[in-house]
Amino acid sequence: MKNFVVYTSSAGSGKTYTLVKEYIKIVLSNPASFRNILAITFTNKAANEMKFRVLRNLKILSKPVENRGSDTIKFLLPDIILETGLDETVIAKNADKVLTLILHQYSDFAVSTIDSFIYKMIKSFSYDIHLPFDFDVELDTDKLIAGAVDYLLGEVGSDEQLTKLLIHFTESKADMESDWHIEKDLQDFGRNLMDEGSYDHLKRLKELSLGDFFSISSILLKEIKIFENQLNSYATAALSLVEQKGLVAGAFFSIPFRDS
Numbered sequence: 022m023k024n025f026v027v028y029t030s031s032a033g034s035g036k037t038y039t040l041v042k043e044y045i046k047i048v049l050s051n052p053a054s055f056r057n058i059l060a061i062t063f064t065n066k067a068a069n070e071m072k073f074r075v076l077r078n079l080k081i082l083s084k085p086v087e088n089r090g091s092d093t094i095k096f097l098l099p100d101i102i103l104e105t106g107l108d109e110t111v112i113a114k115n116a117d118k119v120l121t122l123i124l125h126q127y128s129d130f131a132v133s134t135i136d137s138f139i140y141k142m143i144k145s146f147s148y149d150i151h152l153p154f155d156f157d158v159e160l161d162t163d164k165l166i167a168g169a170v171d172y173l174l175g176e177v178g179s180d181e182q183l184t185k186l187l188i189h190f191t192e193s194k195a196d197m198e199s200d201w202h203i204e205k206d207l208q209d210f211g212r213n214l215m216d217e218g219s220y221d222h223l224k225r226l227k228e229l230s231l232g233d234f235f236s237i238s239s240i241l242l243k244e245i246k247i248f249e250n251q252l253n254s255y256a257t258a259a260l261s262l263v264e265q266k267g268l269v270a271g272a273f274f275s276i277p278f279r280d281s
Contacts, residue, residue: 041074042097045082045116046105052118060132072132076120083116085109166211170204182231189235193242 028039040060048055062068081093082101088094101112123130131138140158147154177184191203214223229237 037071037074038097041071041078042100044071044075045078045097046101048079048119049082049101049107049112049115050105052115052122055119055123056126056129056131058131059138061135061138062133063135065134068133068137072130075132076123079116079120083113083120085113162212162215163208166208166215169211170207173207174204186231186234189238193238197245 028036030036044058044060047058060071062071078093078097081088081091082098085094085098098109098112101107102109147156177187187203194200194203213219
């Protein structure tokens, strides 16, 4: 088994150059091997940049005489000759062969983002993991959440327990004199679940039944009521003290209210 090599360095120190060089060294030694190379990056910009550099350098290497003044011939070609043992003629011939193979089998030119690679893998095994073959990935989080909320609300009337839970939620908002429309609350909750820090909480939520949410709701409403009563008690006591001391509004420091 070959060693696993890791390149680490600061920005602008030549990591991409090194990766492109390693890619080109492999395909120049065996042109057909481009089908067996997987290069993955974090962003589309980085993936496109690497594809561009690989193809550009291969094109220049395929015609070294015409491109003698380019940086690829000045710097990359000597490195490849030194590290592969191939001469300039073989490199030019194989570079042209690789370009032809990639042109005719571009889908096998596997330089992509991590999410694109995972999507391709899931697509290939969609039947085995019980997904429809024509499934698609939605990258717009807000659109995804809005669709999920619409689907949830669409179950009202057909799922008895879910219907009771959503009605209970709506009534509790009305009791607290809040906007009884629950779509925004559900969407806000969905955004919280999409946050990376919510993954552990999401796993725990999956263990709960709809009945558990009724119990949790009752506990929370009870705690809110207790808290509100305490605040009311403190406010009443404070007002009584102010009246006893004969204080007026000008005796207090005023802080402008800002609506966040």
